[in-house]
Amino acid sequence: MDEAPRARLTDWLRAASGDAALVIEKMALLSGGAIQQNWALDVSGGRAWVLRTDNAATLAVSHGRAQEYALLRAAFAAGVTVPEPLFLCEDVAVTGAPFFVMRRVAGTAAAHRVVKSDTLGGGRDACVRALGRELARIHTITPPRPDLSFLGTPPGDPYLAFIRDQRAALDRQRNPRPVLEWGLRHLERTAPPPVPPVLVHNDFRTGNVMLDESGVTAVLDWEFSVWSDPHADLGWLCAKCWRFGNDAQEAGGIGPRAALYEGYGQVDDTRVRWWELAAHIRWASIAVDQAERHISGVERNLELALTGHMVPGLEWEILRMVEARDAA
Structure with a gap:
């Protein structure tokens, strides 16, 4: 400065x-x-x-x-x-x-370090249990909240609201994204009935959580928070795109999904899986937007440019997930 x-x-x-x-x-x-x-x-x-x-x-x-x-x-x-x-x-x-x-808090949020460590957060199982507990605390915040009025009125159906918002985001793009549209259509056909909305962090993932050897030291980056279905946060964390190559550990590349659920409490796995597919579609749409910031010349940045190259891999995973869900 x-x-x-x-x-x-x-x-x-x-x-x-x-x-x-x-x-x-x-x-x-x-x-x-x-x-x-x-x-x-x-x-x-x-x-x-x-x-x-x-x-x-x-x-x-x-x-x-x-x-x-x-x-x-x-x-x-x-x-x-x-x-x-x-x-x-x-x-x-x-x-x-x-x-x-x-x-300022101590710890690391570097995803490439976190997913390779067997000790950060107190060990893999303990760490994802703690992450589940953090999400459960976040989800105790419910509307109406005058201090959070900028979040607007909660959607009557967070599932259909997500599909509507993502379709609008895709319509703004210069190029068509048929795989993402196809994935959204699958979500539309399989959307469960809504549950009461809570505060959803909306970017709770490896890379946005600070850890040290003893446990979680900070949940970071609240800039995307919304009123929505609590399962959306669980699905986002479990999405393959946030495992950073450590795919066997389904909870953010850190630990097992079962331990995450145990830490959280009562979980509807079917809803989590719906939001897990939704997470790949949403991240692909964000990646397109970030690349456009570089391409447009508004902000020349190598990281933003490289983010756009993630989209084909995300589309491939969307195809795989929809096929698996249809076969189940």
Whole structure:
């Protein structure tokens, strides 16, 4: 960050924290964050914070920083293991974009490390049980919630709402995606009746959960949260695209599905499998959108460009899953 924005940020943090002597001793951009930027702040007094702000381009379905801050506060109050939210700034004159500050936590979220480790999170079975418990805590947050009014009215049928939204997303693309349309038609034919909506993290996966050797240290990245079916989070975590090559461990490439279900509590496996297929369709659609950010020239970025190359593999998995479901 340049000297002038850093000076403005220091002044703002002094006012927000009530510490007129506050000094930013070190500031470094953290790795990852294709959609948002995360800056590690080392602040006088031994305080370790993270500043989360926008990248140059964002996805239309992504919440703004004020909304994500509200979600983080709601999760923190519900006992979900999240970094403590500290301050929100919506004044773009400070750094050029809205941001919020939260406490920094220890651990790793690097998916390629997580799926290869037999000890992170306390071991594979213990880790996915803990992830199940985190999801169960998230799903205790139910509408109506005035502090989460930006989420809108919950859909009457989250299954049909998902299909409608994904069809609209595909209609916006420059090129047709017949496999994704075919997968959506299968979901439409097999949609179960709705259940009462809850807060769904909507991106609960390996890579968005911080772990150390003892367990879960933080659930991250709440920018896609919605009111929906709780099974959607379980299906997203179990989707093959989030196993990062460790396909035998169905819960995020970390551990067995049965242990995840055990940690969560009562689970309808049929609903989870529906959302698991939906996860591949949704991720393929997001991957197309992210690649378009690069192709359009809005944000030239190798990671975004490479994301587009994932789509054929996702389409192949959608074909395989639909065939298997039809044969069952």
